[in-house]
Structure formats: structure tokens, C-alpha cells
Amino acid sequence: MVENAPATASSTAAETLARPDHDVVIIGAGVCGIYQLYRLLQMDLNVTVLEAGEDVGGTWYWNRYPGARFDSESWSYGYSFSQEVLDEWSWSEHFAAQPETLSYLQFVVDKFDLKPHMQFGCTVDRVVWNEGDRAWSIHLADGRTLTTRFLLTAIGLLSAPMMPRIEGVEDFNGQAFHTYHWPKEPIDLTDKRVGIIGTGATGVQVIGAIADKVGSLTVFQRRPNWCAPLHNSKISEEEMAEIRSRYDEIFARCAETPGGFVHGPVDERFFETERAERLALWEELYDSPGFGIWLGNYREVLMDETANAEFNEFMADKIRQRVKDPSVAEKLIPKDHGFGVQRVPMETNYYEAYNRDNVELVDIGETPIERITAEGLRTTDREFEFDILIYATGFDAITGAFDRIDFVGVDDLKLREKWDNDPISYLGMGVSGFPNLITLAGPTSGSVSTNFPRGIELAVDWGTALIRHAIDNDITRIEVTPEAEERWMEHVRDMYGMLLLRNARSWFTGYNANFTRERRPRHMIYAGGNPRYRKKLAEEASAGYPGFRFE
Numbered sequence: 003m004v005e006n007a008p009a010t011a012s013s014t015a016a017e018t019l020a021r022p023d024h025d026v027v028i029i030g031a032g033v034c035g036i037y038q039l040y041r042l043l044q045m046d047l048n049v050t051v052l053e054a055g056e057d058v059g060g061t062w063y064w065n066r067y068p069g070a071r072f073d074s075e076s077w078s079y080g081y082s083f084s085q086e087v088l089d090e091w092s093w094s095e096h097f098a099a100q101p102e103t104l105s106y107l108q109f110v111v112d113k114f115d116l117k118p119h120m121q122f123g124c125t126v127d128r129v130v131w132n133e134g135d136r137a138w139s140i141h142l143a144d145g146r147t148l149t150t151r152f153l154l155t156a157i158g159l160l161s162a163p164m165m166p167r168i169e170g171v172e173d174f175n176g177q178a179f180h181t182y183h184w185p186k187e188p189i190d191l192t193d194k195r196v197g198i199i200g201t202g203a204t205g206v207q208v209i210g211a212i213a214d215k216v217g218s219l220t221v222f223q224r225r226p227n228w229c230a231p232l233h234n235s236k237i238s239e240e241e242m243a244e245i246r247s248r249y250d251e252i253f254a255r256c257a258e259t260p261g262g263f264v265h266g267p268v269d270e271r272f273f274e275t276e277r278a279e280r281l282a283l284w285e286e287l288y289d290s291p292g293f294g295i296w297l298g299n300y301r302e303v304l305m306d307e308t309a310n311a312e313f314n315e316f317m318a319d320k321i322r323q324r325v326k327d328p329s330v331a332e333k334l335i336p337k338d339h340g341f342g343v344q345r346v347p348m349e350t351n352y353y354e355a356y357n358r359d360n361v362e363l364v365d366i367g368e369t370p371i372e373r374i375t376a377e378g379l380r381t382t383d384r385e386f387e388f389d390i391l392i393y394a395t396g397f398d399a400i401t402g403a404f405d406r407i408d409f410v411g412v413d414d415l416k417l418r419e420k421w422d423n424d425p426i427s428y429l430g431m432g433v434s435g436f437p438n439l440i441t442l443a444g445p446t447s448g449s450v451s452t453n454f455p456r457g458i459e460l461a462v463d464w465g466t467a468l469i470r471h472a473i474d475n476d477i478t479r480i481e482v483t484p485e486a487e488e489r490w491m492e493h494v495r496d497m498y499g500m501l502l503l504r505n506a507r508s509w510f511t512g513y514n515a516n517f518t519r520e521r522r523p524r525h526m527i528y529a530g531g532n533p534r535y536r537k538k539l540a541e542e543a544s545a546g547y548p549g550f551r552f553e
């Protein structure tokens with residue numbers, strides 16, 4: 003094909019355009035980018051993956067903090083697309099730790115020889131839509147520019163860490179890390195005085211994992227979360243063989259539950275049961291591994307204030323039973339939100355950590371942090387000295403990863419500006435004004451509220467089919483229509499309306515304490531559940547993509 007060849011009667015539309023360097027560029031080599039690359043290579047396309055890290059893994063490459071592990075059952079988290087991978091890979095624990103998950107992803111990448119199609123240490127600064135060429139220009143921090151017909155984002159939903167907006171963060175003389183940037187080299191915690199800020203899912207994992215390894219641990223908590231026991235355990239060879247024999251059943255089960263987990267809500271209705279029956283179910287869930295307590299509960303617990311309040315009391319009593327000092331227990335019981343409306347941190351020895359003499363809980367709701375100092379930090383009440391400070395302060399979820407890249411679409415429209423109030427999209431997969439961009443795991447996508455690989459396999463398969471449709475039909479420009487976007491966002495808002503999480507201050511509504519300016523609550527996820535999302539995607543494809551304009 004000749005670049006800029008003039009159109010002839012027999013030319014295809016693609017042949018009349020300047021040929022970009024690549025048919026497809028994928029940004030990100032995590033769980034999503036790996037699978038997307040695999041699929042596109044099967045189509046024999048010219049694809050490259052640009053990854054900021056020095057290796058594959060995404061979330062599992064970066065989050066090396068002590069205690070980092072799945073809250074999904076390992077065997078429900080692995081990819082389902084390859085029988086060979088399912089046959090060959092054995093999980094050692096029901097909820098595998100970060101090093102094992104990273105090895106798993108490396109195994110998949112090596113197995114399908116994907117690395118030659120990936121470029122590491124590549125930070126994408128800016129992407130610009132070029133209408134004349136119907137292609138994206140991708141500008142990298144190293145000065146290079148690539149061009150591509152289709153651009154696919156696999157940039158993670160929790161990949162833009164937020165440092166605390168507290169004065170003096172630069173002044174601390176000891177070691178300090180955001181959990182996302184935990185160093186690759188081992189950190190010796192023995193006898194160290196450690197302070198940690200943040201008690202979300204990450205902080206809760208860290209605290210449970212290090213309390214018995216450090217000299218002292220001071221936890222700075224503003225708003226407690228409702229945490230539930232993970233009940234992790236090893237998987238023997240025999241058990242792995244048994245799990246392997248049930249993979250079809252496991253994935254079928256994940257496909258029918260709202261969260262894409264093996265846990266789905268019970269059929270019984272909260273208000274039609276006796277209290278004794280409810281208590282019996284809750285005791286059973288509390289003693290069972292994984293997210294059952296959150297996702298295998300009565301539906302009403304997540305939808306109805308009365309049901310939620312009754313379950314809160316059950317959970318509060320569990321905290322009181324596990325934490326010896328009643329005043330500490332009370333501080334650990336959330337008062338500002340009900341169970342499950344924020345992401346439930348799964349814990350191992352978390353509450354017991356507060357029974358140790360070397361662990362102190364500081365309620366910074368009562369005595370706020372004034373500043374970080376050279377030696378540690380100062381609250382309105384006291385000075386603290388530390389050797390290590392850990393920031394488990396969360397993320398600018400989903401849109402944060404997009405905001406770091408300057409996306410410039412049709413007529414110089416900036417994605418950052420389009421999403422300033424609410425991240426508007428269609429099916430979480432595309433955005434009007436940004437042609438040939440597929441936002442895998444974008445805001446309002448079902449995959450961001452689902453056991454991630456289950457959701458992302460769906461999104462990748464759908465996006466791949468859309469690209470195939472374009473190529474097979476000589477379509478060089480695909481763009482979401484504003485009408486489709488509007489309809490979708492209305493539906494997204496309706497789905498939020500059904501769940502109590504609509505009011506929560508959590509990343510589900512785009513909350514993080516550290517934004518420099520106040521942000522309105524946002525619609526970040528698809529709250530309608532995995533089966534409904536799959537149906538929406540299938541309907542769009544089978545109707546010939548009416549929400550898109552093709553040229």
C-alpha cells in the first residue's frame with residue numbers, strides 16, 4: 003500500500019488514507035491489555051502495547067505492599083479464554099498474594115509470546131485525533147510519536163495514586179511510600195516505628211500483614227470502613243484438580259452474578275424472613291471465605307436503609323467481639339455509611355491487630371493531622387516520630403488514569419474537559435468526539451464494577467468484534483453518537499439510583515479526599531450488574547452498533 007495514495011475506483015476507504023504505523027495501539031500491559039493484545043494478534047493485526055512500567059502486570063506490577071492479595075477467589079480471577087492456561091496453571095491459595103498473581107500474568111504472556119509486541123517504560127503524554135488521516139497520533143514522554151487507526155485504553159481503574167494533601171509531605175526524613183509505589187526491594191520493617199494513613203481496602207491489608215512484624219504501628223484513621231474476614235487458605239494439589247474439573251461451572255456461575263464473582267445475592271427476601279433466619283445466614287457468611295458477606299447477602303442490605311441498618315448492627319457487634327478495648331472498637335465502627343455502600347475491605351487479623359500492645363489507633367476525625375514533619379507527623383493533639391510512613395490514601399479512580407493523558411479529539415475537544423462534571427460515555431466503551439477510541443475499563447463500564455477479569459474478557463471480546471466489524475466492512479472511522487451517550491448515562495444514573503452506594507463517599511462516586519478542588523459525585527461504574535451489562539453489549543452488537551456512526 004502506498005502512503006497517501008489517491009483514491010481509485012477499486013481502492014478501499016482504508017487505502018485512500020495515509021497508513022498509520024499501527025492498526026491498533028493498546029495503552030497498558032495489565033490484565034486487560036494482555037488479553038486484548040492476544041485477541042488482536044489472532045486477527046493478524048499490526049498491534050503494539052505501550053506500558054509505563056518496566057514489565058507486564060499493571061496493578062499486580064505496581065502494588066507490592068505487604069498484604070497485597072486478591073479478594074476474588076484466585077480460580078475465579080484467572081483468565082477463562084485458554085483451556086491450556088486453565089490446565090497448566092495451579093493456584094497455591096484461594097486468595098493469591100501479589101507475587102503469585104504477577105507470576106501468573108508473566109506465565110500467560112510468555113505462553114503466548116506476547117512480549118515482542120510490548121514496549122515498556124513508555125509514558126503516553128498526549129494523544130491527538132487526526133481527522134484527515136482518521137488516525138490517532140500518540141506522543142510519548144521519550145519524544146517519540148506513533149500513529150494508529152484504533153486506540154484502546156487498558157490503563158487500569160485504580161492506577162492514578164493520590165498522595166495525601168497534607169502540608170509537609172516532602173519534609174519527612176524517613177522512608178515514605180504510597181502503597182501503589184511500594185518498592186521492589188524488600189523493606190526491613192523489623193523494630194521500625196511505622197505510621198500509616200488510610201484504612202481503605204489497601205490500608206486494612208497492610209495493617210493486618212505488618213502489625214506483628216514492626217516495632218510499633220500507628221494507624222491514622224479518619225473514617226473507618228466495614229471490614230469482613232477473608233478466610234484465606236492454601237490449595238492442595240487434589241483441591242486444585244477438583245477446582246480445575248469445575249472451571250466451566252465456576253465461570254458459568256460468575257457470568258450469572260451481578261459482581262462476576264462466585265457469590266451472588268440469596269433468593270430469599272430480607273423482609274420475608276424471620277430475624278433468627280437472617281442471623282443464621284449472616285453468621286454463616288461471616289465464617290465463609292471471600293465476598294459472600296457483601297455480594298451473597300440479601301439484596302435489600304445494599305438497597306434498603308432499614309435492612310442495611312440491621313446488618314450494620316450485626317457487623318458492629320462482630321467488631322466489638324474482636325477488639326478488646328471498647329473505646330477502640332467504637333472508633334472502628336463506621337458511623338457515616340452503611341455496610342457495603344463503600345467497597346468492603348477483606349481482612350486477615352485486622353481487628354486483632356488493635357489488641358496488640360505495639361499498635362495504636364489515632365482517630366484523626368477527632369484530632370486531625372496538622373502536618374508531616376521531618377521526624378513524623380503532628381496532629382492537633384501530639385507529635386509522632388516514625389522511621390517509615392505509609393500512605394494508603396487511595397486513587398483518583400478510573401478517570402484519573404485518563405486525565406494523566408491529554409486526549410484531544412474532534413475539533414480539539416479535550417476528554418478532561420468533557421469529563422469535568424461526569425465521565426460521559428456510551429457503554430463505558432466509547433465517547434462521542436473521540437473516534438476510533440475504545441475505552442476498555444473506562445468509566446461506566448461494567449468491567450470496573452465486576453470481578454475484573456470476568457468483566458474485562460467481556461469488554462475485550464466486544465471491542466475486538468467491533469474492530470473486526472470495522473475492518474471487514476472497510477470502515478475507517480467509528481464514533482459514538484451523542485444520543486446513544488445520553489441514553490446510556492440516563493440508564494447509568496437509574497442504576498445508581500437503585501443502590502445505597504449512590505450516596506457514599508468512595509471511589510464508586512469518584513471521591514478521594516485529596517483533590518485540590520471540590521468535585522461533584524460522579525457516575526464512575528455501571529451499577530446494573532454484570533448480566534445486564536453483558537446483555538446491553540450483546541444487543542448493541544447484534545443490532546449492528548446503532549449507537550455508533552460508521553464511515
Ligand code: NAP
Pocket residue numbers: 070071072073074160166167168199200201202203204205207222224225345366394395396397509514515516
Ligand atoms: P480508598 O478506599 O480510597 O481508601 C483511602 C483511605 O485513605 C481512606 O481511609 C481515606 O480516608 C484515607 N485518606 C485519604 N486521604 C487522606 C488524608 N489526606 N488524610 C487522612 N486520610 C486520608 O483506597 P484503597 O484502600 O487504596 O482502596 C482503593 C480500591 O482499591 C479498593 O476500593 C479496591 O477496589 C481496590 N483494592 C483491591 C484490593 C484487592 O483486590 N484485594 C486490595 C486493595 C485495594 P477517608 O475515607 O476518610 O477520606
